[in-house]
Amino acid sequence: MPQLIATLRDTTAADGDACCGTLTTDDAMGREQAEATAQLLKAVADPVRLQLLSLIRSSKGHEACVCDLTPAVGLSQPTVSHHLKVLTEAGLLTRERRGTWAWFQLVPARLDDLAAIFR
Amino acid sequence: MPQLIATLRDTTAADGDACCGTLTTDDAMGREQAEATAQLLKAVADPVRLQLLSLIRSSKGHEACVCDLTPAVGLSQPTVSHHLKVLTEAGLLTRERRGTWAWFQLVPARLDDLAAIFR
DNA sequence: ACTCGATATTGACAAACATCGATGCAGGCG
């Protein structure tokens, strides 16, 4: 679970003084955590993938199959499949084969992770 | 203000039936909205920029200058300047010159926009 | 087994991006 931006300490600024050396790097996000959080954000920082998430979310059962999603976003089938793979690998979707079709379902807990990043 | 993912209707799925044509594209995010939201998310979908936001947030007054941020992230000064520009153009930071130094401050309302995207 | 429809994978290509060195520009200070 990628953690959020560090704890907020409401220290009212007493600025106007010197500049460099006033920074406390201890409470801030570390590099690995920033890397993990950025990777999750990259998965949703794309208009097509946002549309896909929104489409699935507005569907009954919070799931949809590729044959419905492809015409809805107006891109080629391989492209849609690629975006769904990215979202799945990010943990935001689960894939399930039902007969000939592949159904994708939201992972609410992972969406909560996203919402938690910025409080 | 980039809107959030469409309204959630908790219709419990009655699946098992046919597939294609069951999708309601009306409640879902439009392309332009998805584009705008993705642009905001792209600004924060980078480990360095997440670190910068976190560093500024953990500073007093929620502001910091480049001379402090540059050594904290361990990258060249032009690179840090570029990332700060991206964050500023996304509306997440404001720039203010105080003497020789440039101070960057958080824009809380814009962070709220981010938090609102995923509810 | 063969065929067909739905989805996944591969390869290729262009656009976008992160990074740095070099340079330009502003603001204090001698």
Place this chain on the structure above:
DNA sequence: CGCCTGCATCGATGTTTGTCAATATCGAGT
């Protein structure tokens, strides 16, 4: 004025990424 320091911009480069056409795979039905 001229220098120096902090920051921004420019140009170049290597990497990532979104997209599609072509192809492979998988499952169902004949």
